[in-house]
Amino acid sequence: MTTIDERVRRVARTVLDVNGVxxxxxxxxxxxxxxxxGEKxxxxxxxxxxxDIHVSLHTGSQIHSVADNIxxxxxxxxxxxxxxxxxxxV
Structure with missing residues (x-):
């Protein structure tokens, strides 16, 4: 069974890998x-x-497209x- 710690870290890594984030x-x-x-x-x-996911995107990114990809x-x-x-x- 996956712990909440592992789930949160996995979601964070996945989001950061999306182009434009x-x-x-x-x-x-x-x-x-x-x-x-030990961490936040x-x-x-x-x-x-x-x-809930909150992100900053690179300027020039297609906001709706990046959100859909996330x-x-x-x-x-x-x-x-x-x-x-x-x-x-940013």
């Missing part, structure tokens, strides 16, 4: 994160209601609703 983002106040033993994974939160990549490894928020362009 610059980084994960903690939200306006930096609060969107998962706290794991910003930009990814998994709970009973689904998966959703497709994450849905291959996780079940449930996926909410994606584009926080910044």
């Amino acid at each position: 610059a980084d994960l983002h903690g939200g306006t106040f930096g609060t969107l994160a998962t706290y794991l033993p 994974v910003v930009g990814v939160k998994i709970d009973d209601t689904g998966i 959703r497709a990549a994450v849905s291959r490894i996780e079940d449930g609703p996926i909410s994606i928020t584009i926080e910044d362009l």
